[in-house]
Amino acid sequence: MERYSELKTVSLSDYQSVVESEDVEHFDLESPARLVVTDFLYHKPLKLNPDVGVDEAIAAMRRAHVRSVLVANGEFRGIVTVADLESRKVLSLATSSGQARSDLAISDLMIPKAKLKGVPINVIETATIGSLLQTLKNEGQQHMLVVDPDNHRIRGIISASDIARRLHVSVEINHRATSFRELVEVISSGRDVG
Incomplete structure (x- = not known):
């Protein structure tokens, strides 16, 4: 511990109040998009191998304490969310494949x-939260990855539920079916096809 220096401290006798939530930065649709990105430069993502059980x-x-995970076995394969793993789709897939x-x-x-x-990181730097939400809605996705095109790496993730929590609003993202099979899955799960 010798290589670290002690931080300067101050007495609390002159500090009479505590920061209240209204003093913290207010988020709205015009706020910078970068404020709602989970940037992997600062937050190590949870990564699991594709063969990990549900x-x-x-x-x-x-x-x-995360709701999504990157699926990777050296190479990025996809994402999975708690909602995916706790949905009716799990039992449906198990039944149809004859597995437990x-x-x-x-x-x-x-x-x-x-x-x-994915959205390039340089696009995020100039975008608003409202633009991110519109993009998520148009894509019919709850999550969108942030990419670093210069290094061809996944840089971060954006979550509709994180945006909803920050804005204190309900955010509805309707999954868009891209195949007949997905359309059947969406209809059987009761989700809106968007």
Whole structure:
């Protein structure tokens, strides 16, 4: 510990009040988009191998206090959310494949990279939260990845639920079916096809 220097401290005798939530930056649709990005330069993402089981993934996500996880085995494969892993789709997939729920892996339920979209980090720097929400709605996705085109790397993630929490509003993103199979899944789950 010798290489670290002690920080300067001050007495609290002159400090009479506590910062209240209205003193904290107010978020609205015109606020900079970068404020709602989980930037992997500053927040290490939870990554799990595609063969991790559903229950193990849910437990790992709860321990890490996250609602989505990157699926990777050296190379990025997709994302999976707690909502995906706790949905009726899990039991439906287990039944149709003749497996037990506990035998399913997150690769069976993830949103594959091919179905995801990304927004370049330089676009985020000049965008607003409202533009991000409109993009999520147009894409029919709850999550959008932020990419670094110069290095061809995933830089961060944007979550509609994080935006809703920051803005203190309800955000409805309707999944868009891109195939007949997805359309059947969407209809059977009761979701709106957008």
